[in-house]
Amino acid sequence: MTTLSRRHVPGRVLRNLHDRIRKPHSLSRAGQTPFDVIAEDEIVSLRHYPPTGPARADRQPIVIVPPLAVNMLIYDLFPERSLVAFLRDLGHPLYLIDWGRPTRQQSDYRLATYLTRFMPAMLNRVRAHSGQQRLTLHGWSIGAMLSYAYAALGDPDIERLVLVGPPCDYHAKGMQNRRLAAPLKALQNTTGWGVHRSPQVLWHVPGWANALGFKLMSPGTTLRGYTQLLRRLDDRDFVAAHATNAAFLDDMVAYPGGVMQDIVQFLVTDNVLAHGRLPIRGCQARLADIRAKVLMVIGDKDPIITPLASRRLIELMDHADCEMIEVPGGHVSIVSGSNAPTEIWPRIAAWLASD
Numbered sequence: 001m002t003t004l005s006r007r008h009v010p011g012r013v014l015r016n017l018h019d020r021i022r023k024p025h026s027l028s029r030a031g032q033t034p035f036d037v038i039a040e041d042e043i044v045s046l047r048h049y050p051p052t053g054p055a056r057a058d059r060q061p062i063v064i065v066p067p068l069a070v071n072m073l074i075y076d077l078f079p080e081r082s083l084v085a086f087l088r089d090l091g092h093p094l095y096l097i098d099w100g101r102p103t104r105q106q107s108d109y110r111l112a113t114y115l116t117r118f119m120p121a122m123l124n125r126v127r128a129h130s131g132q133q134r135l136t137l138h139g140w141s142i143g144a145m146l147s148y149a150y151a152a153l154g155d156p157d158i159e160r161l162v163l164v165g166p167p168c169d170y171h172a173k174g175m176q177n178r179r180l181a182a183p184l185k186a187l188q189n190t191t192g193w194g195v196h197r198s199p200q201v202l203w204h205v206p207g208w209a210n211a212l213g214f215k216l217m218s219p220g221t222t223l224r225g226y227t228q229l230l231r232r233l234d235d236r237d238f239v240a241a242h243a244t245n246a247a248f249l250d251d252m253v254a255y256p257g258g259v260m261q262d263i264v265q266f267l268v269t270d271n272v273l274a275h276g277r278l279p280i281r282g283c284q285a286r287l288a289d290i291r292a293k294v295l296m297v298i299g300d301k302d303p304i305i306t307p308l309a310s311r312r313l314i315e316l317m318d319h320a321d322c323e324m325i326e327v328p329g330g331h332v333s334i335v336s337g338s339n340a341p342t343e344i345w346p347r348i349a350a351w352l353a354s355d
Contacts, residue, residue, distance in 0.1 A: 013233040016234070020239050020243055027244070033076045035049045035050075035096070039125040042100070043101065043102060043106060045098045048093075051093070059091045060092065060093075061093040061126055062136045063123065063135055064084070064097070064139075065119075065143040065144075066097065067142040068253070069255050071251050072096065073251075083336060086341065095126050097119070101254065102204075102253070102256045107204050107256055108257075110259055110262050112283075114259075115149055115150055119146065136158075136162065138162040141304070142167065145166060145168075151290045152278060153278070153283075158292050161293070162295050164297045165298060165304075165305045165334055165335065166298075166313055170273070172312065174309070185269055195261045203260040203264075206254050207251065207252045207253050207254045208252070210252035210254065210255065218330065228242075274312050286316075289319070290317045291319055291320060294320045295324075295351045296313065296322065298310045298311070300327065300328055304330075307326060
């Protein structure tokens with residue numbers, strides 16, 4: 001039996017390698033939780049995940065607010081590691097805002113477009129569909145920033161915020177782009193030039209560039225993943241898991257030009273969030289205006305949004321009821337990693353169930 005297994009290994013390796021390269025979608029296990037699209041506005045849509053059991057009238061609707069440059073598979077990677085399935089099964093009416101796939105035609109979208117147009121429209125549809133006014137927002141990365149910034153704009157019925165890896169202080173020690181701030185500020189002061197003075201379409205960042213940049217931020221992790229794949233090509237389950245993760249990591253979404261301008265100017269150069277302001281020109285709202293209950297989840301090894309960059313938020317949301325938990329992991333693993341279902345999600349569920 002051992003000899004037969006060894007004889008078949010080369011054929012199994014070649015078949016797995018062929019499928020991983022030519023037919024990765026046949027291996028991927030991502031995106032299996034059913035949902036309905038209940039609203040659309042241009043490229044943005046609103047998903048509802050129907051409950052599998054009787055609706056719980058005492059459970060507040062949760063709205064997942066994703067980052068802008070990722071595809072939605074991050075929330076539904078594996079059937080046994082699906083955040084949407086986990087939250088749905090807690091009995092909460094569950095919704096997710098899908099920001100869609102911007103092209104150069106959406107270069108005029110800015111952060112204000114999402115905060116003052118798309119989010120109010122989608123949350124109004126959540127309220128109409130669920131019959132409930134008070135909501136919980138669950139945001140990760142830039143999605144966490146959109147969540148707390150929207151709450152700061154004054155919606156009184158955002159009762160809770162779950163902020164996973166939330167960005168705030170872009171000049172904090174360890175932030176990879178903080179060295180760009182000084183030269184950009186100097187260029188602006190000496191020449192009067194700023195990113196908003198250039199055409200928005202020139203700042204459009206395609207999805208492939210976001211995928212490459214994301215991987216380069218953790219090159220060791222990326223290299224280890226492919227090295228392990230080569231070593232374990234005879235293991236169909238491992239190859240399928242690699243293809244499933246790649247369905248997310250290899251298929252990032254574009255940043256609209258106007259959004260990229262706002263990120264470079266307001267977040268990286270001016271660091272407005274760390275000063276309690278929102279990344280909207282002329283906006284008078286402050287992070288101190290947030291009145292929600294807030295749970296912050298930060299990863300102790302996050303190289304993209306470091307713990308220091310997130311912790312600044314607590315000082316600025318001085319009228320919010322804040323709780324912070326620091327968990328092992330990096331930027332992606334804290335939202336959907338292999339340990340998240342046992343070490344992170346239950347802690348979020350306990351907080352959601354608390355008074």
